[in-house]
Amino acid sequence: MGKTTWWATLTCAVPVVLALLACEQGGANPNQKGVGNQPGGVQLGIGDIAVAPVGNYVLFTRDNKLAVGWVDSGQIQPLPVDSPSRLAFSDQRSVVYVGSESSGEVDAVDVKAQSVLWRSPVDDASTIGLRLESSKDDRFVVAASAHRIQVIDAASGHERLSRYFDSGIADIELLPDSSRALVEEPETWQGEAPTTRVTLIELGSGATTTINVPNCADRIVISADGKRAFLAPTHCSKDPVSVIDLSPGSEAFDKNLPGFGPVARAPHGNIAVAFYDRDQGDPSLFDDPSQMPGPDSARYQLMLIDTGTLHYDFAEVGDALPRFAVTPDGNVLLVDSSWTGDTARIFDVPSRSFRPLSGPVVKLDNFAMSSDSEHAYVLQNDVFDLDIAAAKASHFGLDFTPENINISADDGYLFLRRNDSEICIYDIAARTCRQRFLVPTTAR
Secondary structure, eight states, X not given: OOOOOHHHHXXXXXXXXXXXXXXXXXXXXXXXXXXXXXXXXXXXXXXXXXXXXXXXXXXXXXXXXXXXXXTTXXXXXXXXXXXXXXXXXXXXXXXXXXXXXXXXXXXXXXXXXXXXXXXEEOSOOSTTTOEEEEOTTSSEEXXXXXXXXXXXXXTTOOEEEEEEOTXXXXXXXXXXXXXXXXXXXXXXXXXXXXXXXXXXXXXXXOOEEEEEESSOOOOEEEOTTSSEEEEOXXXXXXXXXXXXXXXXXXXXXXXXXXXXXXXXXXXXXXXXXXXXXTTTOOGGGOSSGGGSOOTTSOSEEEEEEETTTOOEEEEEEESSOOEXXXXXXXXXXXXXXXXXXXXXXXXXXXXXXXXXXXXSOOOOSSEEEOTTSSEEEEEESEEEEEETTTTEXXXXXXXXXXXXXXXXXXXXXXXXXXXXXXXXXXXXXXXXXXEEEEOOGGGO
């Protein structure tokens, strides 16, 4: 029924100003903004705001250049990168790695010193063409384009290795051990059977291991312990949830579970979430046929998978394709559907039950969650506070319509881009713009 790549995903996860490009979404909600590194890099090129996990600063595009804003003072400083596209944070120092579309490079920028440490050419530095990841130990920066993966030494900027994939690249992930990268290619077909090739690359030595997975390509999710990967597309006939064993020396396809994706998981939990479509599911994938949802159940079910044991169970959703996001603590799913105008619902993971959301209709097309899992802040013309414990939505009543949203590391502030020259530092408790990142008209 077709394939989904990370280039196609970009047009589904868009800010309000690009909402007309939005497309049908199912499985893990791709519209969440957050602190620190994001899958494939923070998309500065579409107006997203990169929030440093430490140091109380944010980075964004200003007049087609990279800028840093210091939250305490509201001061803005220019950084020497033109046409920034995607950004990855170092986890070890106040350095960011940024694609520059104008120069076709990835630049390492010392934020505090406002200087470039090195520049490294890449095949494609555009927002839509680049994926950018940095290893947790800050030894490697990985850049991927449509066909090539480049591994860059984070200290020197020298290219350590490069691999070309004739059929293209659908997704990349760095494993939590910082020593390997996973590269997924688009699926190929033999008759009605798809196969997706996944390659694990040792970042130090360049050694590779190739795994063939009987499924279509889509976003891959790595378990928190790094032992397994889960691949589950949405739009590919009878898409299963493919489980891949990532144990060093034993990397292999494990099994297919009945379900669809992409899969979502909490940052530190052992629960992965997929969904099941009663009308499209494959009965042969059930080890225990009694687990298969019956013909009188709702068409769509949440599928909750223990990433350690691979045990799973289901909870009925309804007759509209669901999309979902997991709170940081893993205890709640925020569930809605891009098919309908219905408001989001709150699913309690421990009790496997839904709680209705009171207040205005809230759609999860652009949102951020607090790190304490108590709130989601949803951008839809105004900003809506989704109080998870109270199961209630309320709006802030802003006097402007933000273009983008993100949240501070301490949960105290929202960063609301008003336009190209102004970002509101919104004090959540006081319900006001405490400070602004503002570009004076004389400087423009």
